[in-house]
Amino acid sequence: MKDLAKRLIQNPLLRPADLKPSLTGLEITCLLNPGVFTFEGRTWLLVRVAERPAQQETHISFPLLSSTGIQIMEIEVNHPELIAIDPRVINYKGLDYLTTLSHLRLLCSDDGINFHEAEGYPLLQGENNQESFGIEDCRVALIDDLYYLTYTAVSENGVAVGMRTTKDWKNFRSEGIIIPPHNKDCAIFEEKVNGKFYALHRPSSVDLGGNFIWIAESPDGFHWGKHQCIIKTRKDKWDSKRVGAGAAPIKTAKGWLEIYHGANAEHRYCLGAFLMDLNDPSKVLARTDDPIMVPTEDYELSGFFGKVVFTNGHVVKGDELTIYYGAADEFVCAAQFSIEEILSSLIYADVT
Ligand code: MAN
Numbered sequence: 099m100k101d102l103a104k105r106l107i108q109n110p111l112l113r114p115a116d117l118k119p120s121l122t123g124l125e126i127t128c129l130l131n132p133g134v135f136t137f138e139g140r141t142w143l144l145v146r147v148a149e150r151p152a153q154q155e156t157h158i159s160f161p162l163l164s165s166t167g168i169q170i171m172e173i174e175v176n177h178p179e180l181i182a183i184d185p186r187v188i189n190y191k192g193l194d195y196l197t198t199l200s201h202l203r204l205l206c207s208d209d210g211i212n213f214h215e216a217e218g219y220p221l222l223q224g225e226n227n228q229e230s231f232g233i234e235d236c237r238v239a240l241i242d243d244l245y246y247l248t249y250t251a252v253s254e255n256g257v258a259v260g261m262r263t264t265k266d267w268k269n270f271r272s273e274g275i276i277i278p279p280h281n282k283d284c285a286i287f288e289e290k291v292n293g294k295f296y297a298l299h300r301p302s303s304v305d306l307g308g309n310f311i312w313i314a315e316s317p318d319g320f321h322w323g324k325h326q327c328i329i330k331t332r333k334d335k336w337d338s339k340r341v342g343a344g345a346a347p348i349k350t351a352k353g354w355l356e357i358y359h360g361a362n363a364e365h366r367y368c369l370g371a372f373l374m375d376l377n378d379p380s381k382v383l384a385r386t387d388d389p390i391m392v393p394t395e396d397y398e399l400s401g402f403f404g405k406v407v408f409t410n411g412h413v414v415k416g417d418e419l420t421i422y423y424g425a426a427d428e429f430v431c432a433a434q435f436s437i438e439e440i441l442s443s444l445i446y447a448d449v450t
Contacts, residue, residue, distance in 0.1 A: 103391040103433040108211050110397050110429035120201060124149040127198050128402045130424030133236035134411025141210045141413055143422060144236050145430055148198035158182060161199040163230045185403055196252060200232035219267055228253050228275055237410050239286035239346045246319060248284040251275060259284040273320055283342030295319045296379050298343035309340030313380050326380050329372055336389050337370060338362045344409045352441055354379050359408050367406040368392045371440050384444035401426025
């Protein structure tokens, strides 16, 4: 299927071998799903780095954070109580675990293409028992002079939205879990609307409801309420199984434009877009019928988890939208779009 993305010829911009593991004994398995922001005139990525020990044929092993540091869990591949059918998650003795432990790493660039690790900036790791399986897929929103980081905080208690704030990327304040499990894909609008903060997020219910996008309001950016479901999965389409917001919505004359991911039952992740009312973002005005980006390149089709394009960060310059995205859950890539072209592909009817 044709899509609207102009992929950079330099893709993949980053591969696991490009960075050093955070600890001796671990390997970087995946670099993926970066948050993106501009700071001191440069483009920055907050890359998700997923690590685990080198795997042996006889055992599955992965790191966990505990109060005493990183511990390695090792399970025999033939263990009768092990279910290992998804490369990302396993079930052992009835409990779910992730196969890698993720932290977030800061990389910067003068041209938006060549990124290097910035010296003197910390890496961001899970900090407490709500983050013991790692922190993932961080969105960055700049409001006034404060950066709001919203990320997926994973632990045995579930998958939740954690928040940290910073002004200088050296000192961070933990704001704790702002939305409890099961929830992820939280993107805060970078401007208040009628004096209120707004955020998109994605609760999941296994038995009733679905993996739908919701919107919430807040008086201060930390306490969220008035939740409403605004975008649902669509039967038999590319986004039939789950949908989730990308980065902060883009303000256009026609409304707030959101790039989102959608997956089908075969776990193929594509990107689409929808448009929210400028004065009341809980009103969805339009949505793309077809995806605007589909995994088609080799680096998107095969990797740690193939057939995935997943974005949670971008840079806007006039009509040019550069999205940074995780490809096949293993590489960091970039692609450019025309915002006008995305707006023209929206359908103004039957949007949920
Ligand atoms: C989930 C998350 C993402 C990941 C996709 C595709 O939505 O774990 O981090 O990129 O699945 O595997």
